[in-house]
Amino acid sequence: MSWLYRRTALPIEKAFMARRHDLVCCFIDETIRSGMVVADIGCGNGIYTKIMAAKGAHVHAIDFAEAALDLTRRNLTPKELGNVSLARVNVLDTAIPKVDVALAVGVLPYIKSAATFFQHVMPSTKILLFNYLSRANILNVIRQKFDVLNVRGVHCHGDKEIQNLIQVHECAVSRRHRIATGFLIEARKISAAR
Numbered sequence: 148m149s150w151l152y153r154r155t156a157l158p159i160e161k162a163f164m165a166r167r168h169d170l171v172c173c174f175i176d177e178t179i180r181s182g183m184v185v186a187d188i189g190c191g192n193g194i195y196t197k198i199m200a201a202k203g204a205h206v207h208a209i210d211f212a213e214a215a216l217d218l219t220r221r222n223l224t225p226k227e228l229g230n231v232s233l234a235r236v237n238v239l240d241t242a243i244p245k246v247d248v249a250l251a252v253g254v255l256p257y258i259k260s261a262a263t264f265f266q267h268v269m270p271s272t273k274i275l276l277f278n279y280l281s282r283a284n285i286l287n288v289i290r291q292k293f294d295v296l297n298v299r300g301v302h303c304h305g306d307k308e309i310q311n312l313i314q315v316h317e318c319a320v321s322r323r324h325r326i327a328t329g330f331l332i333e334a335r336k337i338s339a340a341r
């Protein structure tokens with residue numbers, strides 16, 4: 148039944164990925180400065196780690212998969228590697244290091260407990276950029292009801308749940324972009340809000 152996924156959800160997800168990438172690059176360009184300490188949670192192939200390290204930030208590239216860390220390492224130049232610390236960390240078990248900014252792009256859709264994620268990330272950063280799939284989106288409702296459409300095993304979260312978790316950690320949403328079946332959110336500590 149993967150053909151059904153390829154004909155329904157995959158085209159939407161491809162558009163989502165391209166728009167999300169553009170928005171993340173704009174965020175990095177506007178926010179990340181030389182000398183900042185940042186985290187790339189779920190660094191994957193290291194695309195955002197590379198961009199932030201090239202801007203002179205010290206990047207904690209974090210992933211729970213050793214293969215992702217190896218891929219990130221291979222995609223960085225020796226100069227960029229000088230600005231990067233690679234760490235195998237599961238953010239559901241361990242808090243991230245203290246940073247100015249944290250990116251968690253493509254992470255929350257694979258985490259069932261948003262509360263645990265926020266508990267281990269929000270206290271350690273002033274600004275968090277993350278995305279989630281909205282439980283209210285009709286395509287996500289269908290995806291959750293029919294396993295054959297949820298080929299990547301993603302989890303959806305309630306919009307109010309996410310808003311409450313942001314507020315519990317004394318943060319506010321400074322930007323919210325609708326992308327495909329979810330949102331890209333920039334949350335800032337109240338004291339760091341623009």
